[in-house]
Amino acid sequence: MRLAFSTLGVPGTPLPEVLRLAGDAGFHGVELRAHPEEPVHPGLDADERQAVARRxxxxxxxxxxxxxxxxxxxxxxxxxxxxxxxxLLHLAHDLGAPYVRVFPGGAPDDAAGSDAAAVRRLAEAARIAEGLGVRVLLETHDSHARGADVARVLSAVDHPGAGALWDVMHTWRGGEEPETTHRLLAPYLGYVQVKDIPSREDTTPLPPGEGVLPLADLAEVLTRATDAATPAPGAGTGVEWLCWEYEKRWYPQVRELPGLLPGVRTHLLALLAGAA
Structure with missing residues (x-):
């Protein structure tokens, strides 16, 4: 399994520095926050996009x-x-990124209407994504925090251009254990995003292994799925990638990224090795 980390928590960090940190710490990839305050966003022109891909x-x-x-x-x-x-899908195509992350963001008092909007829009986005060689991933988040919620939408969309991004914190806080979430999302899974937290009520991010999330159970589930002879239909790369989410952008008190990366990599690799 390959490891990535997310730049969600380090707004404005120059791309060469992000890539240097990733390479020095032994990560295989990076999830980039595509926002106007970041170096990479849909406003880049053709030359700037080519420069990012070359880097x-x-x-x-x-x-x-x-x-x-x-x-x-x-x-x-x-x-x-x-x-x-x-x-975002066109930007991903131009940069060679296989995935674009989107949120649900549904109205809390209108589950049926939120589902209908998500299915309608995701079906159209999936069609566009497939034509560009990209996949649009609906994250387990906010109104659709559980695997059951995202799977409900994706089963209705039923298109290979759409998939799931499994944020383990949200599904666990929603009452799902890793094995249940994986069973629900396996036909749609793009990749898995991890962090750690002090408790269900306190979501201040911690490095993996310092909190309460069932990451060892997750590693066992993912390793078992990776070792399976036949992947689930439509699962794409499935559990090929595990991505650590660093969120200093919203929690300024957390430790600085450079000092955390080597230990995070070591811990994630140890979890995966222990589950093998």
């Missing part, structure tokens, strides 16, 4: 995903949501 190639690293912010289950018109998603 990744020169570093020998994979741009795993562009983490965007369209909310596909949110109330309102479809057009702006789809326009934002389409721009």
């Amino acid at each position: 990744f190639a020169a570093a020998g690293l994979t741009l795993l995903c562009l983490a965007g912010y369209p909310r596909l289950a949110a109330p309102g018109d479809d057009a702006p949501v789809l326009a934002e998603t389409r721009a």
